[in-house]
Amino acid sequence: MRKEILSYNTKEKKIEIAGNKIVSVKNKNIVKKGARVFKDNNVYSASNIGEIDDDKLISQALGNELGSLPFDYELTAPKAVSKKVQFLNNEFDSAYEVATKSLNYLTKNFPKFIFSGNVATYSNQTNMSIDGTAMTNSYDISRSEIIYKHESSTGIMDSYFESMEVGKLDFEKTISNYAPYLECYETVVNLKEGKLPVVFTGSEMITSKAISGHKANMYHKGVGLFKGKLGEKVLNEKLNIFDISYNPEVSALRAFDGEGFLREDPSLSLFEKGVFSNLVCDARNAKLYNMQSTGNGMRSYNSSPQIGFNKVYIGPGSKSISEILADLPECLVVELAAGGDFTDDGSFSTPVQFGFLMKNGKVAGRLPQLTLTAKVQDYLGDDLIDIASDSIRPSHYNPSIVTHMNVKIN
Amino acid sequence: MNYNELLKSINVPADTCQYWDVRIENEVVTSINYDNYEIVACDTKPSLGAFIRVFEKGMWHYSSTTNLTDLTETIISLAIDAKKFEGNKEDYNLKPYNQNSYAKHINNFSGKEITKVSIEDKKKLAESYFPEIKKFEKVSKINVYYTDKYKEKFFISSEGVEFSYDVQNIGLAISYTLTEGDNQFSDLIMFYGQDLSDFAGKENKIKKAMEESHLFLDAKNVEAGSYKVVMESHVVGVFAHESFGHKSEADFMLGDPKMKESWKLGERVANECVSIVDHGADSTGTGYCPIDDEGFPTKKTYLIKDGILTGRLHSQYTSQVLDEAPTGNGRAINFEYEPIVRMTSTYVEPGKDKFEDMIKKTGEGILIKDYNHGSGLSTFTIAPRKSYMIRNGKIAEPIRVSVISGDMMETLNNIDACGDDYLLENSAFGGCGKGDQAPLPVNDGGPSILINNMMVS
Numbered sequence: 001m002r003k004e005i006l007s008y009n010t011k012e013k014k015i016e017i018a019g020n021k022i023v024s025v026k027n028k029n030i031v032k033k034g035a036r037v038f039k040d041n042n043v044y045s046a047s048n049i050g051e052i053d054d055d056k057l058i059s060q061a062l063g064n065e066l067g068s069l070p071f072d073y074e075l076t077a078p079k080a081v082s083k084k085v086q087f088l089n090n091e092f093d094s095a096y097e098v099a100t101k102s103l104n105y106l107t108k109n110f111p112k113f114i115f116s117g118n119v120a121t122y123s124n125q126t127n128m129s130i131d132g133t134a135m136t137n138s139y140d141i142s143r144s145e146i147i148y149k150h151e152s153s154t155g156i157m158d159s160y161f162e163s164m165e166v167g168k169l170d171f172e173k174t175i176s177n178y179a180p181y182l183e184c185y186e187t188v189v190n191l192k193e194g195k196l197p198v199v200f201t202g203s204e205m206i207t208s209k210a211i212s213g214h215k216a217n218m219y220h221k222g223v224g225l226f227k228g229k230l231g232e233k234v235l236n237e238k239l240n241i242f243d244i245s246y247n248p249e250v251s252a253l254r255a256f257d258g259e260g261f262l263r264e265d266p267s268l269s270l271f272e273k274g275v276f277s278n279l280v281c282d283a284r285n286a287k288l289y290n291m292q293s294t295g296n297g298m299r300s301y302n303s304s305p306q307i308g309f310n311k312v313y314i315g316p317g318s319k320s321i322s323e324i325l326a327d328l329p330e331c332l333v334v335e336l337a338a339g340g341d342f343t344d345d346g347s348f349s350t351p352v353q354f355g356f357l358m359k360n361g362k363v364a365g366r367l368p369q370l371t372l373t374a375k376v377q378d379y380l381g382d383d384l385i386d387i388a389s390d391s392i393r394p395s396h397y398n399p400s401i402v403t404h405m406n407v408k409i410n
Numbered sequence: 411m412n413y414n415e416l417l418k419s420i421n422v423p424a425d426t427c428q429y430w431d432v433r434i435e436n437e438v439v440t441s442i443n444y445d446n447y448e449i450v451a452c453d454t455k456p457s458l459g460a461f462i463r464v465f466e467k468g469m470w471h472y473s474s475t476t477n478l479t480d481l482t483e484t485i486i487s488l489a490i491d492a493k494k495f496e497g498n499k500e501d502y503n504l505k506p507y508n509q510n511s512y513a514k515h516i517n518n519f520s521g522k523e524i525t526k527v528s529i530e531d532k533k534k535l536a537e538s539y540f541p542e543i544k545k546f547e548k549v550s551k552i553n554v555y556y557t558d559k560y561k562e563k564f565f566i567s568s569e570g571v572e573f574s575y576d577v578q579n580i581g582l583a584i585s586y587t588l589t590e591g592d593n594q595f596s597d598l599i600m601f602y603g604q605d606l607s608d609f610a611g612k613e614n615k616i617k618k619a620m621e622e623s624h625l626f627l628d629a630k631n632v633e634a635g636s637y638k639v640v641m642e643s644h645v646v647g648v649f650a651h652e653s654f655g656h657k658s659e660a661d662f663m664l665g666d667p668k669m670k671e672s673w674k675l676g677e678r679v680a681n682e683c684v685s686i687v688d689h690g691a692d693s694t695g696t697g698y699c700p701i702d703d704e705g706f707p708t709k710k711t712y713l714i715k716d717g718i719l720t721g722r723l724h725s726q727y728t729s730q731v732l733d734e735a736p737t738g739n740g741r742a743i744n745f746e747y748e749p750i751v752r753m754t755s756t757y758v759e760p761g762k763d764k765f766e767d768m769i770k771k772t773g774e775g776i777l778i779k780d781y782n783h784g785s786g787l788s789t790f791t792i793a794p795r796k797s798y799m800i801r802n803g804k805i806a807e808p809i810r811v812s813v814i815s816g817d818m819m820e821t822l823n824n825i826d827a828c829g830d831d832y833l834l835e836n837s838a839f840g841g842c843g844k845g846d847q848a849p850l851p852v853n854d855g856g857p858s859i860l861i862n863n864m865m866v867s
Contacts (some may be wrong), residue, residue: 008715016470016748021498024470025491025725028746030459032474050456050476066529067452080515094744114665118845154672155788156662199724221551223594267627267731303441304451339791341782341812344587344594347631349867350814351789365664369789371815373634373867410789410817 002038002075004260005054005129007031008302014120015099018145022099034217034301035061038075042068047302054129069304073287078130081325083255085139085379087167088121090282095121098169105175106146111183117146117160119169124253130260137255139248141185142169150185158185159335159354163395166248177394179355180363181335189357189410197331198372198405199321203314203398205350207241209342209376214243214270215296215307216281220289225346225376226276229300234377235274240315243268243280245295252311258299259283268294271314274381300409316399317387321336324386324402326361331402333358333392337372346376351410374405379392411478414515414574417566420482425567427489429465429505431567432481433703434458435745436834441741442532442556447540448606459745461703467497468504470727472852474746475583504730506740507704511570516567516700519578519604524558527606532556535609536582542613543584543845546620548627550589557581557838563703571705578604579696579851581838584616590627597623597795598782602836626796629808634867638826640768640860642802643833645778645792647854650686650758651842652786653818655854658688658713658721658730659844660740670732675719680822682717683761687772690738696836697755701751704740704749711737714822715755722851725751744845753843758856761828768827768860769802776866777805778814791815816864 012028034047045067088094099119106115120225121142128135134356147160148350163174181316187374213224226234239280244252245266256262269277282297297310325331333356333389340350374383383404392400413434422430436458443451448558462484471492473484514662536556558580559602584599603609608813641649657702663669688697690708703709704726712720724732726739728751769777779796779845791813799806816824834855 018661019663021501021665022469023498024472024748025495026472026474026748028474028487030474030746045453047453047455049459064454067454069449084679116664149666151666151668154669155658156659157787212567218551221446221587223551223596224587227594286787302455303453304443306443306450322428336787338787338815339783339785339793339815343631343810343812344596345810347810347812349634351791351813351815351865353787353789367679369817370636370866371813371867373812406634406867408865410815 004036004129005033006258007033007127008301009125011123014118014393015094015273016094016101016118017103017355018101018116020115021222022103024153025096027294032301033089038063038071041070043071043302044253046231056408071284073283074140075283075294076259078133078135079262079380080133081135081255081262083137083246085166086123088123088140094168095119098171099192102146102171103142106145111368113148114151115146115148115395117144117319119144128260132401135260135262136257137253137341139166139253141166144169144171148182150259161393164251165395166251168251173394181342184356184363187385189365189370191370191407193408195404195405196407197328198334199331199392199400199402200334200337202396203401204312205304206348206379206401207314209346209348210235210242210310211270211312212381214280214283216279216289216291217307219279228355229276230279230286231276233274233275235305235380236382237274238317238384238387239274239380240269241271242313242315243270243310244297244313250311250313252313254310257295257297258305259293259297260296260350261293261297263295269322281308314387314401318388318389320385320390321392321400322361324388325341327357329360329402331358332367334372348379349372349373368408371408373406373408373410381402411562413562414572416478417564417572417673420485420566420745421570422482422485426486427464427466430463430485430568430569431565431705432460432485433745434460434478434564435561437559437561439559440529440532440557444536444554446552450534452533454529459536461742461745461748462488462823463748464492466492467495468501468746469495470496472748473535481553495699495843497806509569509571512811514573516575516702519576521561522561522605524578524606524828525560531606533660534560535606538664539584539612539616542616543620548588548624549586550592552584555583555585555839559838565703565705567705569725572623573583573701575700576684577698579838580604580606580608582609583839585798588623588627593627595623595626596807600837600839602696602838603656605700616762622796625808626810628812631810632797632866634775635843637866638772638860638862639864639866640772640777641773643829643831643860644835644854645781645794646758646833646856646859648781648784648792650856651753651756651854652784652792653790653821654713655756656786657818658723659753660722660734661751662731663732664728675721677719678717679719679819680714680717681825683828684714684717684822684825685712685759686714686756687759688723688739688756690751692755695755695852696838696841699738699741699754702738702740702749706736706738708738708742708754723751723753725749741850743759747847750844750847752850753842753852755834755852756854757834758859759829760830760832763829765828765829765831765858768777768807768829768858769800769829772800772860775804776799776809776811786818788817790816790818812867814866816863821861821864824857824862826862827860831857
């Protein structure tokens with residue numbers, strides 16, 4: 001019999017800003033705990049929000065016979081581990097101070113804008129105990145999300161700038177990067193339709209379809225954009241994409257997966273020089289498809305494992321984003337592109353609700369409302385211009401992808 | 411434990427703070443998942459906790475806790491902390507809690523709680539449809555999901571407002587990918603109910619839906635451009651929610667006096683056939699919210715009536731700041747979150763046009779049958795799953811579409827016809843997202859509509 005206890009403790013301090021005012025202060029300190037017991041080829045489980053004795057939870061799990069699941073796969077041998085990234089001493093003062101300073105700075109320097117959003121700090125602790133072997137992962141993060149709207153705008157919002165730091169918030173860094181964009185808000189550029197260079201401030205949206213078939217249970221069922229092409233070059237050779245379990249420097253903060261699997265090498269290549277290099281897998285599917293678990297068994301304290309990704313990280317290129325943009329006569333910076341999607345064959349389309357035009361690295365003005373279309377196989381293939389060594393937004397850990405897409409003005 | 415009694419036992423001295431309230435939420439969720447017919451999840455998830463609010467010096471102070479034994483101490487402690495703040499001087503005189511005291515307790519599902527049904531019966535229900543699905547050989551990846559949730563809410567405030575009510579939602583979803591050679595098509599079939607018996611006899615619906623999915627295996631991609639679009643009724647629901655519902659949430663007006671002028675009630679914003687309503691009174695759907703999480707009863711709020719901007723949605727705070735009547739739309743996703751302005755059940759009222767006449771009137775265009783998701787900002791979007799070309803006033807071949815999008819205001823004015831059909835779509839899976847609060851159960855619906863000039867790509 002194997003006994004697992006997985007618990008989360010999150011302490012949150014959040015300062016809410018609405019219409020240029022701090023309107024609320026929130027405290028949260030909640031423990032969530034789940035138990036799984038492996039016995040006689042069945043998994044028994046139970047969970048609880050709030051403190052509960054481990055033995056009581058184990059007993060509840062064993063009593064949940066009708067909710068048990070069959071299992072016949074190999075379980076990871078537990079290894080003790082303790083990871084810690086902590087920087088918060090007085091987290092409340094830190095969040096409130098940043099919120100006050102940020103708001104004062106923004107309202108003073110950009111009086112034509114209305115700012116809302118929040119500043120928050122989180123102290124997270126994940127503990128897993130497998131038959132008494134302790135695995136702990138503690139990390140503090142701070143976040144700010146500032147939504148802004150120009151006084152002339154009739155929309156809910158124009159856009160936002162956010163920061164997520166595995167460390168204290170560096171508001172000055174965020175705003176010094178963003179200020180030139182706010183200053184150009186009132187200039188709306190004229191743009192010709194056609195194929196143009198584009199960079200998204202967050203790369204996750206444009207890479208999501210490319211990795212959708214990397215889950216072993218999808219790939220082996222013939223589902224995904226690159227079905228049957230494991231080991232083949234399918235994208236641009238400049239493209240390297242990794243699944244990173246733990247590296248605080250790139251905000252990868254999962255020291256072990258939901259099945260207690262501890263990766264020896266936290267970095268697993270998904271695409272290497274454009275080659276579809278590896279699948280990701282949990283313990284159950286490893287048995288099913290004759291693989292090894294890759295430490296991608298994701299679950300919460302109260303749910304069963306499913307294959308999922310850790311931190312999907314784009315391998316950096318050699319030139320900085322500033323150097324790449326300086327060489328481009330025109331490049332669209334996509335700030336807000338909500339609601340886009342892909343068809344099963346990889347055709348991508350998204351409206352761009354907010355963005356800017358850069359001319360040789362300088363902000364030229366705000367984009368009109370437009371729609372971008374492209375095929376994944378093209379924009380991460382031959383149409384890819386370059387991968388930067390850094391991100392266009394300093395608080396985004398993923399290097400920026402600069403590529404071509406088709407632009408249609410709405 | 412009797413949570414109404416527990417709340418009544420809170421004993422806070424009157425001068426502790428300007429206002430306080432406590433909301434307890436007690437829920438149990440069941441989630442079952444079959445991956446390629448093998449059970450891979452069967453989770454029962456209980457949750458019990460309280461959200462406490464204190465209003466002092468023009469600011470809210472919140473605490474979320476699972477410790478229900480010292481609620482009085484938590485309120486007093488929050489109030490002591492609140493007094494240390496300078497607060498918002500301009501809001502010192504606000505009374506965002508101003509309402510008459512009342513007590514209302516609603517039990518919709520007493521004796522019919524899904525928590526009383528055995529896991530075995532829930533599994534049997536999901537598995538009963540496997541034989542129907544297995545008839546389709548091109549299904550390469552399939553997941554069958556079952557979920558249910560029973561939730562009770564209990565509330566009390568320093569102003570003498572107390573209420574409790576319960577909600578229950580059950581869902582069954584079949585998500586699958588068809589493959590044939592290099593072609594793939596992913597689709598989803600969902601059912602909703604409030605009792606297990608609501609899910610019986612769905613074989614024929616599953617069969618028809620899966621047969622239709624097969625038509626899309628070799629469907630071509632649409633040529634991007636501007637088209638006339640007919641949306642079927644459940645797509646119209648997400649259109650109403652995304653295009654105008656979010657725009658009607660009054661918190662986006664805070665701090666922006668010009669917005670109230672720009673969004674002046676009484677002005678024409680849509681074709682006169684368009685009326686959009688938000689109302690949380692219907693206990694048979696996922697938009698049910700008879701009393702919001704601040705103690706305000708729901709009411710039928712016309713956002714647009716006959717094309718005229720008629721109302722907007724409020725929390726108590728926004729109704730006070732903007733000096734408009736509260737609407738019962740201050741909602742939180744669970745006890746860990748504060749109430750913010752959210753929709754409940756949002757729908758377009760039916761019109762007079764026959765569906766067939768709208769297709770005929772379209773001539774050349776696109777029919778959107780269902781959707782994966784939608785979003786609502788300056789440009790709203792709907793990502794369709796199944797769409798058809800309309801040619802010569804008739805429904806023609808299936809077509810693959812990534813996204814349809816449009817400027818919200820232009821689109822409302824481009825609505826050319828509203829159908830006489832009507833459907834309110836409920837889902838026990840997912841819901842609405844706003845800020846860090848997702849998913850909130852809502853529902854939406856309307857008649858089929860015809861819109862001129864939408865971007866389709």
